[in-house]
Amino acid sequence: MSMLVPPLALSAACTACGLCLLTCPERALLPAPGRPSLDARRCTGCLACIEVCPRDAIVELER
Numbered sequence: 442m443s444m445l446v447p448p449l450a451l452s453a454a455c456t457a458c459g460l461c462l463l464t465c466p467e468r469a470l471l472p473a474p475g476r477p478s479l480d481a482r483r484c485t486g487c488l489a490c491i492e493v494c495p496r497d498a499i500v501e502l503e504r
């Protein structure tokens with residue numbers, strides 16, 4: 442059975458700059474109040490958002 446636990450989390454370091462939204466090839470990051478929200482069903486775990494985030498606000502969760 443697949444796990445629906447999101448593999449990523451956005452921390453309070455996020456400044457809502459929007460770079461990760463523009464970078465995600467799956468459109469798994471969506472605009473939301475405060476900081477982007479992650480649609481875990483779309484995320485493939487490519488980690489492009491982690492590389493582009495200037496605040497290191499996106500972290501990988503243990504699976």
Ligand code: SF4
Binds near residue numbers: 495
């Ligand atoms: S790139 Fe980083 S700081 Fe910018 S919106 Fe995404 S998580 Fe927040």
Ligand code: SF4
Binds near residue numbers: 464469479
């Ligand atoms: S890991 Fe890849 S697919 Fe998942 S949110 Fe980040 S950029 Fe999008």
